[in-house]
Amino acid sequence: MATERATETEFTLDTAAELAAEEHGVSIQGRSPWYLAWRRLRRNYVAFAFLGLFVMIILACAFAPLFAHRVAHTGPNDNHVLETLTVNGHSESVVSSGGYIDKKTGKPCAASGTSCVLISSIPIGPTWFNAGGKFVLGADANGRDIAVRLLYGGRNSLFVGITSSAVCVTFAVILALLAGYFRGWIDFVITRFFDLFYAFPVVLLGIALGSALAINGFRHFGISIQSGSLWIPTLVISYVLIPYVGRPLRGQVLSLREKEFVEAAIAQGASPLRIMFSELLPNLASSILVFFTLIIANNIVLEAALSFLGAGVQPPNASWGTLISDGQDLIVTRPWLALAPGIAIVLTVLSLNVFGDGLRDALDPRAKVKIEH
Numbered sequence: 001m002a003t004e005r006a007t008e009t010e011f012t013l014d015t016a017a018e019l020a021a022e023e024h025g026v027s028i029q030g031r032s033p034w035y036l037a038w039r040r041l042r043r044n045y046v047a048f049a050f051l052g053l054f055v056m057i058i059l060a061c062a063f064a065p066l067f068a069h070r071v072a073h074t075g076p077n078d079n080h081v082l083e084t085l086t087v088n089g090h091s092e093s094v095v096s097s098g099g100y101i102d103k104k105t106g107k108p109c110a111a112s113g114t115s116c117v118l119i120s121s122i123p124i125g126p127t128w129f130n131a132g133g134k135f136v137l138g139a140d141a142n143g144r145d146i147a148v149r150l151l152y153g154g155r156n157s158l159f160v161g162i163t164s165s166a167v168c169v170t171f172a173v174i175l176a177l178l179a180g181y182f183r184g185w186i187d188f189v190i191t192r193f194f195d196l197f198y199a200f201p202v203v204l205l206g207i208a209l210g211s212a213l214a215i216n217g218f219r220h221f222g223i224s225i226q227s228g229s230l231w232i233p234t235l236v237i238s239y240v241l242i243p244y245v246g247r248p249l250r251g252q253v254l255s256l257r258e259k260e261f262v263e264a265a266i267a268q269g270a271s272p273l274r275i276m277f278s279e280l281l282p283n284l285a286s287s288i289l290v291f292f293t294l295i296i297a298n299n300i301v302l303e304a305a306l307s308f309l310g311a312g313v314q315p316p317n318a319s320w321g322t323l324i325s326d327g328q329d330l331i332v333t334r335p336w337l338a339l340a341p342g343i344a345i346v347l348t349v350l351s352l353n354v355f356g357d358g359l360r361d362a363l364d365p366r367a368k369v370k371i372e373h
Contacts, residue, residue: 037286040362047358054351057344061158064151071133074145076152077316081143085124087131094135095143096122126336137340140326150340153318158348160234160313161300167238168299169292172246173284177276179246180253191250194243202240203305209236210311233312237299245291249284256280286363293359297352304345320345 031039041047068075080094123139137146179190197205210233217227218235225231256262257280265275300320306312307321315322320341327337 037362041358044358044362047355050351050354050358053347054355057154057348057351058158061151061154064148064155067151068145068148072136072145072148073134074148076149076318077144079143080139080145081121083143085127085131085134087124087127092124094124094139095141096124123330123334123337125334137336138334140337141330146323146337146340149318149323150320150344153320153323153341154344154348156230156313156317156319157300157303157321157345160230160237160303160319161296164234164238164241164299164303165292165296167235168241168295169245169288171238172242172249172291173281173288175242176246176249176253176284177280180250180257181272181276181280183254183257187250190246194247194250197240197243200240202244202302205240206236206302206306207309207311209240210306214311214314228314228317230313230317233303233306237302237306241295241299241302245295249287249291252284252287253280256283290356290360290363293352293356297349297356300345300352301349304341 064076074080083094084091085094086092121141123141123143124135126138127135129136135145135147137150140146140149175190175193179187213225213232213236214227217229218225218232225235262275262279265279270279303312303319304321304324307319308325310325312321313319323341324338327334327339327341331338
């Protein structure tokens with residue numbers, strides 16, 4: 001009987017926090033989902049390392065004018081075809097006259113050589129800071145500094161990638177909220193709009209729109225954009241990728257539309273606008289953030305592809321895609337002209353994808369958010 005009474009006295013109505021405080025001397029603190037996501041993310045050292053790499057690339061491109069004027073002493077479009085340069089005490093032409101070049105060594109050779117090719121001009125190779133900071137990565141066929149154009153091209157590529165992602169995600173979220181909340185004929189119209197874009201490959205649709213607008217510009221609905229503007233590839237890329245973000249978000253809105261908190265808001269007399277932006281949108285924030293991060297990398301690659309094909313950033317503006325296009329003619333004798341922007345694209349896209357995967361795992365470990373097209 002004594003044992004039973006002792007056992008009965010062990011029962012308590014104290015809360016779990018009070019029991020933990022008595023047993024361990026600490027209290028249990030409630031944490032928000034965002035704090036828990038941040039705690040999971042900061043433990044992912046690989047994702048943070050690649051985020052640091054992306055930040056370094058942004059800073060390097062942001063300080064392109066400083067490097068151009070203080071170190072290289074030239075602009076991204078300045079030609080130095082007829083100039084000479086002192087490298088390690090020797091005078092060399094920035095762009096020498098053409099001739100037969102050995103494909104393996106890149107040095108002049110006899111015309112009868114089996115591995116020799118005839119080229120019109122020979123730009124100087126990388127000087128690696130042996131010429132006072134000029135032509136660190138060499139020059140192109142027009143005598144322009146590759147290092148300077150690489151940084152300025154990065155500014156344009158990052159601008160197009162980030163801005164187009166912001167525009168794309170903004171319109172995709174609005175369309176997804178309208179389609180998922182109102183359903184009915186509004187959902188039907190928006191879904192058919194998405195299906196229309198799904199019927200065309202992204203690159204082909206981007207080439208068609210980019211080529212047309214690159215020649216004539218855009219002058220409709222009171223908006224005037226000149227041909228050659230960076231806003232043309234930005235709007236084209238954001239426009240063609242809207243359904244690839246909007247369709248998954250629409251599915252989430254349709255699911256959230258049936259939840260009790262939405263029904264409670266409707267019962268309280270909340271307007272549709274308030275429900276969409278005060279109740280539904282916060283529950284989409286994690287998916288939107290992951291989509292935005294991943295689609296930046298996707299848009300940078302798409303911009304490089306369009307610019308390489310002549311439907312993206314137009315000369316004389318530089319981008320990583322146009323630099324690869326300019327360097328393809330000298331890929332045998334001067335491979336760094338195409339390799340340098342290619343490596344920049346790979347590092348940028350890799351850093352964004354790895355960090356985006358880490359961000360997705362931190363916000364929702366069960367989610368499988370990805371961009372498919």
